[in-house]
Amino acid sequence: MTAAAQFLPAARRSKRMNPARWGLYAFIFITALYFLLPLYVMVVTSLKPMAEIRQGNLLALPMSPSVDAWVKAWTSACTGLTCQGIRIGFFNSVRILVPSVAISILVGSLTGYALSLWRVRGANILFGAMMVVAFIPYQLFIYPLVRVFSFAGLGQSLLTIVIIHTIFGLPTMTLLFRNYFASLPVELFKAARVDGAGFYQIYARIMMPMATPMVVVAVILQTTGIWNDFILGLVFAGRDNLPMTVQLNNIVNSTQGERAYNVDMAATLLTALLPLAVYFGSGRWFVRGIAAGAVKG
Amino acid sequence: MRLSLNSRLSAFSALLPALLVMLVVYVGATSWTVWMSLTNSRMLPNNNFVGLRQYEMLLGNDRWITSVHNIVIYGVLLVSLALVVGFLLAVAIDQRVRAEDTIRSIYLYPYSMSFIVTGLVWQWLLNPTLGIQHVLRSWGFEGATFDWIVRPETAIYCLVIAGVWQASGLVMAIMLAGLRGVDEEIWKAARVDGLPKWRVYVSIIVPMMGASFATAAVLLSTGVVRLYDLSVSMTNGGPGIASEVPAKFVMDHLFERANIGLATAAATTMLITVIAVVAPYLYWRARKGGMR
Structure with missing residues (x-):
């Protein structure tokens, strides 16, 4: 750490960015993506109409988002015998x-x-x-x-x-x-x-x-x-x-x-x-x- | 202080449910299951003793052999991967990073969700027609194949992917608590000696964290033996019987195939496995002083 850094206010004296820190943040970023991916895909898939899903853009945001699927899941999805939703x-x-x-x-x-x-x-x-x-x-x-x-x-x-x-x-x-x-x-x-x-x-x-x-x-x-x-x-x-x-x-x-x-x-x-x-x-x-x-x- | 008769009766009444549960459920039900495994019970329990015949049948049963094979693959991969990933995540977070709370929440949230939810999400992601394979191809990797979930020889690895996703956060939480417990003096001494950070982790910190590793490993292993929901929701044991697991074998033979003798023999085998994993750990912990 340089002498100048010691005079910075405490809040800004967090660790300086060097190659190792970049690597660390890259690791955290990539692993965070892996953990978040399923949640993200769940959310966007649930908001897409089937026509959009069939096109196969798993990661894309919905073009015409709708909550129809949520309504259907809640009130009328079929569990094998009955269709009263979840x-x-x-x-x-x-x-x-x-x-x-x-x-x-x-x-x-x-x-x-x-x-x-x-x-x-x-x-x-x-x-x-x-x-x-x-x-x-x-x-x-x-x-x-x-x-x-x-x-x-x-x-x-x-x-x-x-x-x-x-x-x-x-x-x-x-x-x-x-x-x-x-x-x-x-x-x-x-x-x-x-x-x-x-x-x-x-x-x-x-x-x-x-x-x-x-x-x-x-x-x-x-x-x-x-x-x-x-x-x-x-x-x-x-x-x-x-x-x-x-x-x-x-x-x-x-x-x-x-x-x-x-x-x-x-x-x-x-x-x-x-x-x-x-x-x-x-x-x-x-x-x-x-x-x-x-x-x- | 001596307890009066009245207090002793009260204390006994409070412990009655626990005593009953221990005797009826844990001791009683377990013994009955073990006894059933020595009979030729089919749809209804009977007491015709046949020795170890059911265990012989079990060893000759393809589906059981596949189940055991699968659980070994799943167990070894899940425990080692979750330990490594969880430890690396904990080390990363321990470097005084920004937004630590947010990052930790992201790593741990899958653990709050059920195996059913986990299995269904990953079933969708790994679906070869519209899932990750399709995404890779649309990005220009035309020859990319990631169709493990529909191939019998690789389906079990899909369960590992989902399992590691769900469990790594738990390992991270346990490891982070261990890392935060490391004496600051050790870091100072290492800095004075000019040791690089990774050397300190590999040579000093990891050996010191034996207890955290053992706790995490035992937690993961007991989860492995119980594995059921994930196989049901993600692949339903398929394709064919390719991703069957022992707990599912027991459930299916109890409730669908009406073969109580074989099912209980499989359950007893699971019990023996658990004892082999847990007994050394409990012994080690008891010797270290107290159950905490």
């Missing part, structure tokens, strides 16, 4: 998502709380076991669980899929809250006990209000995870509750005749919209969620 799947996913996120966080936080602050016998064994089983692929449980739920009279239903999401979210949620509660000063907990507060009182009045940041992380993690789920929804939700991912796959992959690529891409974007909104809206919280839930496969 909105059916959207509302199914919302109905699955809301109770699943709430219940899995409730159960997970309670388990994490009991495992961290209360010295229950065997707590470490239970926790260790939960972390190990989180790695087992779903294929090991799916068939027995189908049998158990049909034996219990629940079959494939909204309740079944909510229970399933709670079960498979439990290890990550427990890990998240256990580690958070274990990091709080234990005096807080002791003081509450001396004042005569019971197990559930301390949980509801003291611990959960303090755990707001973890609840945010848990909501982000569970919302994206459950929204993006395909296999569990396919097996456990039942025909009337199929989530958006399953309907999307049916719309795109079970078409007869010529594919309506614009409708396909509009439906795909609609399905990706919620996780994208959560991701771009939450910023660093999303990364925090990944780091905290990194144990889950």
